[in-house]
């Protein structure tokens with residue numbers, strides 16, 4: 001049976017995406033058989049039509065015979081198509097059931113569709129991690145996706161796995177697959193969901209179990225750092241490091257070493273001791289107090305950093321003695 005499927009796949013499957021999951025042949029076999037039936041049907045119909053055009057041309061048969069009905073012909077054109085169509089329907093139901101059966105050992109990933117990105121949530125030991133747009137999965141391991149959406153309908157589609165399912169706000173939908181090839185495979189949103197719908201794409205990255213565990217361990221660790229100083233360092237590296245060094249040297253603005261608790265002199269001759277309030281103000285409203293000898297070049301970070309992130313930066317600055 002697989003052998004026949006492979007031959008049909010060679011003949012008609014050239015236009016299909018790469019096969020990279022366990023159940024893809026269920027979809028492709030059905031597609032290829034319907035393709036074959038359509039081609040045979042089309043050629044047969046055209047052949048008979050051509051034959052009739054010539055055989056019963058007006059120049060040969062001027063007057064048509066009177067035929068009220070023909071039981072044999074009627075039975076043939078009723079029974080054969082019925083068998084074919086009901087057969088396709090039953091085959092489709094069987095294939096559908098097979099694809100929908102979630103193996104009991106399936107690895108669960110939560111998927112959230114939102115305008116306009118895919119978010120993947122992994123859980124490990126009561127800790128969870130959210131990643132966007134690239135979904136890591138181990139090869140040859142059954143995976144079940146529990147999906148929802150936050151705003152409008154989206155539809156999660158991985159052509160190479162032959163899976164496609166809507167994600168619906170307030171509802172859980174699921175789809176499962178077992179990736180059989182390592183590599184990157186495209187995810188599309190295949191339901192029009194707003195202006196950036198066509199940009200709502202992602203990648204399934206299929207890797208070895210070992211590599212997957214490494215990746216997940218690292219992500220979970222990263223996402224669950226609770227030390228405020230460590231978090232502050234991260235916020236600093238992303239937002240402040242291009243202008244403020246962690247030493248005393250000047251990049252553009254003053255270096256941060258020794259800032260906490262020191263006396264600051266400003267362009268307008270005021271002075272004060274650097275505390276949390278001062279650092280917060282310098283981030284939110286940098287031009288209120290300009291440190292003597294420095295340009296008024298910094299832009300406000302209001303709305304770009306959360307209150308928590310500012311607290312973390314303050315904790316980090318405290319450690320720069």
Ligand code: CUA
Pocket residue numbers: 113114115116153154155189190191192193194197198200
């Ligand atoms: Cu989301 Cu289209």
